[in-house]
Amino acid sequence: MQTMATHHCPAMLISAPASGQGKTTITAALTYYHRQQNRKVRVFKTGPDFIDPQILSFACGHPVYQLDLWMMGEAHCCELLYQAAADADVILIEGVMGLFDGDSSSADLAQTLDVPVAAVIDAGGMAQTFAAVAYGLAHYRADLPFAGVIANKVGSPGHAKLLLEALPENLPLLAAMAKDDGVGLPSRHLGLLQADEIGDLDLRLARAADLLNSLALCRLPEPVAFAPITASPPPRLLAGKRIAVARDAAFSFIYQANLDCLLAMGAELAFFSPLTDSALPEADSIYLPGGYPELHLQTLADNVAMKQVLQAHHQAGKPIYAECGGFLYLLERLTDHDGHCANMAGLLPGSAQMQKRLVNLGMHSLQLEQGEIRGHSFHHSQLTTTMQPFTMSNPQRQRSHSENFFRVGSLQASYLHLYFPFNPQVAAGFFL
Template sequence: MIPIPSRRHGPGSRRCPALLVTAPASGQGKTTVTAALAHWHRSQGRRVRVFKTGPDFLDPMVLERASGAPVQQLDLWMGGEAHCAELLHGAAAQADLILVEGVMGLHDGTPSSADLALHFGLPVLAVIDASSMAQTFGAVAHGLATYRPGLQLAGVLANRVGSAGHAQMVRESLPAGMAWYGALPRGGHYALPSRHLGLVQAGEVDDIAERIAAAALALAEHGPLPMPPAVEFGAPPAATADPGAPASLAGVTIAIAQDAAFSFVYAANLEVLRKLGAQLCFFSPLANEPVPQGAHALYLPGGYPELHLQALAGNATTRESIAAHHAAGRPLVAECGGMLVLLESLRDAAGHEAPMLGLLPGQGAMSDRLVNLGMHSLALPEGEVRGHTFHHARIDTRAPAALHTQARRHHGQAEAVFRQKRLFASFMHLYFPSNPAAIAALFKP
């Protein structure tokens, strides 16, 4: 738990109905419920903005489809209180409803979803998987509501109920006065498929729109869904960044790999680059497109290169253009999957191996187990940058590490950072808003 300061709102505050969707643990159905709520309210003509608590690339892809608007991260450590306040304040000016999907369980992590709810006064909707559960459902709901003083529980929703009778049983177990948001039946068409890093990317699920609509229909089957109470979002504090930073990438064109193999990019990262003055252009290594002509810097984000080994290995145009970019001494920032592609070879979980770019000596291999997970910071000469790591891959390289990240969790595993000429590569996913000036230095020619 982290201490929660009192909220003080003054001139410039904005009010908007808001709800944080949480659960006792991961895998309870938070994304499905948040997407269903966003879709249903949008179908009623409301403007909906959705946020995701903590680091995540996959859930926001689904939530963007449901809400029709970009989904950004809210994390009190990774982005900071002022950054979160700015995002919520801006959303309140545009939206009729703000939804925030929590991370893991309500009280998991430091800061937790509960910390975020308390800090901004967000009412909480608890999604509880009712599978193999009866009256204990009410005890779990009671615990979520009362564990942290001051937490405002807006209601409870039962997921994966076996029948109408089962739904009624768990509803009757709720403490008196606790609001019921309804239930979703087990085995509905709206289930979202998963793979080793989480949900399958929304663009790979052909019927994603139908799944989201089906969940919304099931949720609203017994009548209109309630609107949560309005929350007052205070104006964010005045910016304290270096006044020279906003234009520090003026005139710089940054090429960004973007396709099914390179898709783990925070919307906030792109926004920071644009605010710094950079021009962004996108290309697809899977389509064998070259680094766009005239690009001064290159960004290879994470994704799923291990699912596209043969395509990446065979695309000579992309490979040669990235190698030429690096040989010319231009900035190249590679994160996680982007770094794996820089190695000499990469092997997937089934043992299939293919040659990669060879700009970093060594090999990468996918593991059937999670290798590292957690929030990390990195002390660069230009200042500290924050972010996270989450991967099932290991690398065996002869390249010396120039730096190591600092895991925020006690006894957490640090990540190596490789720097050769203007190449910067690590398993760490950088969150650019944590230090725009330091990010500008990585991309500046």
């Protein structure tokens, strides 16, 4: 029996003292820089995020996968990293929030996976204090692997020299990004704009990569040993089934791992656009993921042909599974942030209205007949409906509240974004 080899690959988890320090910009710039050096880069994103991975995927030229110990499990995270290390010259993992923030923090992930941390620190308005912040991050928790620091928004070569001289020898400066408003990434209420919406993204990333290597040598991280781990393939419960998956500017919040899981269970995937298509692909079931339907309200409302074919699919008793934005699209009406209201597909009774404040955010566990599946919710809309929930989710954080899970005939929908590989049997049930 052949023994699987350990893969060694330079890797680091890019974190920060807080949100807003520039983690995504720095991670994308590093990715772009290493690609310019003809290195194969594989990128991961900590936590349940759809938007940052789009930017990072654009930068690296490959799908970006999530890493979350609670939603995915340690073994699955290790498996994804092991697979990436077999082909990559460098692995970069973008963290979430501040390094130690949250119930399953970036520090927890780095320590569990033994991937060293590179701390991005906004150096604007700081000199020697930069080193104090770096020292605190590196030593706050014992045995945390720490690669060094990356200075962001550095004012000048002289400023970079001050930062470098203040750091102790065991805290190397891995890179320094000069301050430049032209490399920032624009945002909206759920985070950054999607990659396809930033028309000059390639120019921004190229500029960022140049700036990253202009003030200090951009250093390649040290190799990490990724031990072999393989999971049993999921049962082929969807063999012979064809699933129509909505994918366009309004419906783009979908884990690549979810698509991989459906394919591994034997499904064939056919993509369509509720914005522009007038017909569905020939399919046994439909997957409507989350996204920004509120930003495309009138286009969705005006595409009567698509709404009619969705209704016919439902009336024929064929499965439909919808998450968050896809769920909103199936309601009777949706009102955007400016108060504009439009008719949606009308498969579910009720309406939703976008709110100025976040309505729910958190990790959730959902228990169905086939077992437990995990995911998260993150939405700014408020639902009004006469539907009674089939069941309710169990939130993992006190500040989050339960989400209703609805079944109407062959249609299943909720605000939840679920991670299919956690329980493929449950995921298959959405499409059978």
